[in-house]
Amino acid sequence: MDTFLLDTLLRNFLAEDLEHGDITTEAIFSSEDRARACFIARHPMTVVGMASVATRVFQLLDPAVACTGAVADGSRVDRGEVLLCLSGATRTLLRGERVALNLAQRLCGIATLTSAFADAVKHTRAKIVDTRKTTPGLRLLEKYAVRASGGRNHRYSLSDGVLIKDNHIAACGSITEAVRRMRARVPHTINVEVETDTLAQVEECLACGVGVIMLDNMDLATMRRAVELIDGRAIIEASGGVNLETVRGIAETGVDIISVGALTHSARACDIGMDWWE
Incomplete structure (x- = not known):
């Protein structure tokens, strides 16, 4: 701190x-x-x-x-x-x-x-991370609490890392174009993450050489297929619909990171x- x-x-x-x-x-x-x-x-x-x-x-x-x-x-x-x-x-x-x-x-x-x-994801490869869904004014403290108790931090603010989300893609037209524009502006030292909700989008991310692929609100069968498609070529984050009842199943699909907004917005x-x- x-x-x-x-x-x-x-x-x-x-x-x-x-x-x-x-x-x-x-x-x-x-x-x-x-x-x-x-x-x-x-x-x-x-x-x-x-x-x-x-x-x-x-x-x-x-x-x-x-x-x-x-x-x-x-x-x-x-x-x-x-x-x-x-x-x-x-x-x-x-x-x-x-x-x-x-x-x-x-x-x-x-x-x-x-x-x-x-505790729920022990003995899997998955790590629990927070999100930016924090209380205004308390982000420093809330993210510290996550990190000090067995979780990890996602980006602290919008300036910390690239995360191309669904609305970026919708406004831009495609993942490919959004990644192209981003790489024309952002230093090579910053990794690129893209949010996906279909296997076709996962494949598009792989074709673009994206470093982190977020699987958003996918069912477990689709998530397992996405992990197989990625096959170690990118860090895999799962997001959406995560609670204490579902998190173990998500972890067992083989994802690397599970982001949980509830850690800070619903504790x-x-x-x-x-x-x-x-």
Whole structure:
């Protein structure tokens, strides 16, 4: 996690919540009051963000806050386990609580779902990757959660790589023409990926020398035939209709990558509590 980029995000999140201050906390507690608290898992989960994100929230508010015992990213924990301990000014702990919990619960939710998908394709060649279907403003954090819990990242933004999709092809007229125009503009160091939904399109991609072929919303029989046609001449990505019930079958067709938008757009936040302790 790049703290230069992360800190800008976290400061904005804190400013949104604090705005002109915390009127409740400031009325009840003085600057001299001290407290201790812990983040507690309310159910089994895969953990991401304790040291890298939650700790940073509190320390941006007050570098004197002590954050200890942070569970390592990617760890799997049971209900009731302590994820992070905090000690410092009562005002600081209360000011940072909601922002830190919101982010931690979101990232752990993504991590828990990602680890479930990664488990489902164990002992196959397929790798689980995310997509750009992220929450605006949270892409850095959400993609980090995927990577830290057994998944991999697809392109981060539109500038990261070439992906010729169905609407590019429809507007351009053909895969062949889209690839020709792209190669006239893009450096040779950037690989080319094309989305396909028919075997004819797969064959057209092979004729163009495309480096990555996406098989979009294909049934398993068609997908297996596409893998046979490609025969190692391109990286194969499967996409569309992927869930925990279907992902194993998709992986067993022989594809290299399975992209799952649900990792970031449909992950349910985990339940984490911040409990006071003596």
